[in-house]
Amino acid sequence: EDQVTQSPEALRLQEGESSSLNCSYTVSGLRGLFWYRQDPGKGPEFLFTLYSAGEEKEKERLKATLTKKESFLHITAPKPEDSATYLCAVQAILGGRDDKIIFGKGTRLHILP
Amino acid sequence: KAGVTQTPRYLIKTRGQQVTLSCSPISGHRSVSWYQQTPGQGLQFLFEYFSETQRNKGNFPGRFSGRQFSNSRSEMNVSTLELGDSALYLCASSLYQGRGYTFGSGTRLTVV
Numbered sequence: 001e002d003q004v005t006q007s008p009e010a011l012r013l014q015e016g017e018s019s020s021l022n023c024s025y026t027v028s029g030l031r032g033l034f035w036y037r038q039d040p041g042k043g044p045e046f047l048f049t050l051y052s053a054g055e056e057k058e059k060e061r062l063k064a065t066l067t068k069k070e071s072f073l074h075i076t077a078p079k080p081e082d083s084a085t086y087l088c089a090v091q092a093i094l095g096g097r098d099d100k101i102i103f104g105k106g107t108r109l110h111i112l113p
Numbered sequence: 114k115a116g117v118t119q120t121p122r123y124l125i126k127t128r129g130q131q132v133t134l135s136c137s138p139i140s141g142h143r144s145v146s147w148y149q150q151t152p153g154q155g156l157q158f159l160f161e162y163f164s165e166t167q168r169n170k171g172n173f174p175g176r177f178s179g180r181q182f183s184n185s186r187s188e189m190n191v192s193t194l195e196l197g198d199s200a201l202y203l204c205a206s207s208l209y210q211g212r213g214y215t216f217g218s219g220t221r222l223t224v225v
Contacts, residue, residue, distance in 0.1 A: 044216045099168075104155070106155060
């Protein structure tokens, strides 16, 4: 069964304390893996798309990496404004033109000043 | 440029009624997808439209339907509402399928 699992569910860090969020996935075929950030009361905000194992993307203090079974979102020297829920989503190939988009439950990140 | 616009922002409906939600994508975006978000299930994919054609569909009953117009605007309809349909419904648009999506702020639907 296709599934996406994010860990940890919640993470509290001190400002400046670097860490990584994990997204592991099991799909028959991967078209793309997406990372989003969601603030309370708002829709998710797109961060990165990764398409193949070995690919890396960076944006400010965030860096996303992809292997054949998981993706990591590394946060370097985070600031309080990085506090949010981080969502991972996988676009799985079903066959033909059909795809399935599966979201993980997210990691709630809280950065303490 | 304007983002993804969803209307209405809040909606209260009675069980058994039907509801239509609207989504205006970013200008030029041809892919529109819909999601349901609840505290228990998280974000779940409903369906995606590209150039007025439904391309992908999640595991939701037939009571959930949608359509896309020639100007890429999209509507989602839920018939015979159930209490469990209470959720935040999010719309997202993208230039192409498989690219990163820009989400709207959602429509908060409460079924009583």
